[in-house]
Amino acid sequence: MTIGQGDALEGFIDALLDDNAGQLYERAPCGYLSTTPDGTIIKANETFFALTGYRRGELVGRVRFAELLSPGGQIYHETHYAPLLRMQGTAREIAFDVVRADGERLPVLVNSVLERDAQGHAIVIRTAVFDASQRREYERELLRAKQRAEESEANATRLAHTLQQTLIPPTPPVIPQLDIAARYRPAGDGGVVGGDFYDVFQVADEEWVVAVGDVCGKGVDAAVVTALARYTLRAAAMQHSSPAAALTVLNAALLASGTDRFCTVACLRLHRESGGWQGTLALGGHPRPVLASGGTAALVGEPGSLLGVLPEPEVTDLRLGLAPGESLLLYTDGVPEGRDDDRFYGIERLLALVGMLQSDADELAGAVLDDVLAFQQGTARDDIALVALRVPAGAVSA
C-alpha cells in the first residue's frame, strides 16, 4: 500500500493525530510507571491500573512498587533488582508476581531504567510492566519437566544401586576355619550397573563354592546376563562337583539365552580336609587368581575359554591345596587393567603387593583395592570385584 491520496492518507492522518504523546503513554500495550529512586509510585498509566485493578488514588504518592509484589518477590526486589538498578542503571526481564487489588497474582516481566541528573544523582525509575501469565505458565511447565527429568535420573541411579546389590552379596558368609572377605567397587560414580559379580555359597556339609565373574558391558542389559550367570552357576554347582563342568553348563545357558554378551568366571570349589582346604579351580577366560604362601605370590589356574562364545569351551579343573597361613585372591580385570593414563596397574604389581602382605583376608582385600584405586587417583575406570580367602594359621582339622 502506498500512502498518498484518498482514504489511505485520511486514515494515516487520523491515526497520527489520535496517537499523541498522552495516548501513547496512557494506552501503551504495557503497564508503565515512574517511581522515586526509593520506589514510591509517582505516576502510572491506564494500562497499569487495568492490569492490576488498583485505582490511581490508591497508589500514586502512597505505595512503593515493591509493596505490590508477592513476599518472595519483595525479597528478590531488595536483593537483586534494586542493587542491579543502582549499579548498572537498568534491570531487564525481571520476573515478579504483582498482587492485584483483588488479591490475585499477576505474573509480570519488568524492565526498568534509573535516570540520573548531570551530577549523577538518581532522580526517577521508569518501569515497563508486561503481562506474562501465559509465558510464566509455560516456564513452569518447563521447570516441572526439568524436575521430572531430574527425578527420573535419580530413580534410575537408585535402581542401578539396588540391582547391583542383588548381584553382590552384602557380606560373604561365615565359613568355619576359612577367613573370607570381599570388595566391590563400581566404575566411576557407580551410576551405571556394572557387569562384575561374585558369589560364595555352600554346596555340601564341608563344601563351598566361590565364584568371581565379569560380564562384558554395563547397564541393564549386562545386569540381566549377570543375574543369569549367577543363578545358573549356583544351580550347576549343585549338580556338578567339577567347577569345569559347572562353567560348561553356564556356557551353554549363555549361548541358549540368545545374548551376544560373553563373560569370564573364576569358579573355586573348596572342601575342608584335615590340616586345611582342598580346592578345585576352573577358569572360563578369567584372570588367574593369586596364591600367596610363605611370602611369595604366584598365579594359579589354566586360563580357559571365554564363556558364551564357543559351543565347546576349553575349561579344565586344577586341584590346589590351601594350607594354614596361605591366601588366595580372586579378582576381576578391573585390578590388573586399572589405568593411570597409559600405564596399567598390571599383574607384577599385584603379585608384589600380595606377596608382601601377611594379613587376614579383610586386610588383604582392602589393601589391594586401596592400591588399585590410588594408582588411578581414586576413581576406578572399570568395575573391581575381589574375593580374598585365607586359611588361618592356627586352623585345625574338622
Added chain:
Amino acid sequence: MRRHNVNQSGRSDGQPILFAHGFGCDQNMWRFVAPRFEADYRVILFDHVGAGRSDLSAYDRHRYSTLQGYADDVLQICAALDLDDVVFVGHSVSAMIGVLAAAREPDRFASLVLVGPSPRYINDEGYVGGFEAADIDDLLRSLESNYLGWSAAMAPAIMGRPDQPELGQELTDSFCRTDPDVARHFARVTFTSDNRADLARVDIPTLVLQCSDDVIAPVSVGEFVSQQMPRATLVQLEATGHCPNLSAPDETTAAIEAFLHRIPAQT
C-alpha cells in the same frame, strides 16, 4: 584467597576493615562505601563461595548448609591474612555471619557493623520477623523464574576469574547472578536461619544500622538485635530499602565512621 576472590586496598599497616556482602549479589555491593575507608584502614573485600567471582568448584553443599559454614570462611580469611583487631562490616545475612564468626573467635574482632541484620526472617511466637514460611517458598519460585536466563555456559566467564579487572561493562550484568542451585540453597539457608540465641554471645562494640521501610529487616527486628546484643548501638538511617550501601552510601559511611571514632583501637 582465590577461592573467595579476596581484594585488598588502603593502608597495609592500617586497622583491617572487612566487608561482607549479603544474599543476592557480590562484593560490588560495597563499591560506593569501601573506598571511603582506604585512607585510614586496610580494606578487605571478598565474595562468599558461590557468589560473584568466587571459585564455584569450592561450593560444598554440606559446608554451606548452615550460616556457620560461611562464618568459618570469614575466620579462615582472617587467619590467612593474619588479621587482628578487625572491624567486620556485614550486610544483610552477612551481619549474622559476622555475629557467628565473632562468637567463635571473639579476640579476632574489634567491632561489628551490622547493616540491615535479621537473626530470623520467619515470624515466631512473640517475634515478628516479617515473613511466613510459605513466603520463603515464594522466594524460591521467584528465583527459579529469574534464573531461567542463567546459562551454565556463562559460568566460566563469570566465576572464578579474580584475575580480571574491576567490574567491567561486560560483567555488570553478572554481579547478581550465580548458579541457580547455589542461589536456591543460599536463599533457603539464609531465610530459614534462626540465630536469635547467638546475639547475646557477642560482647564486642556493635553498630546496628537500620533502614527505614526495609521489608527484609523491619525496624522492630533491628531493635530486637540491638537489645539482645550486650554492647550494641542502634542507628536509624533515613535511607529506605534494604541496601543503604548502594542507595545512601554517604549516610551509611558517615554512620560507620562516627561509630568507629567512638571506639578506641586496641593496642
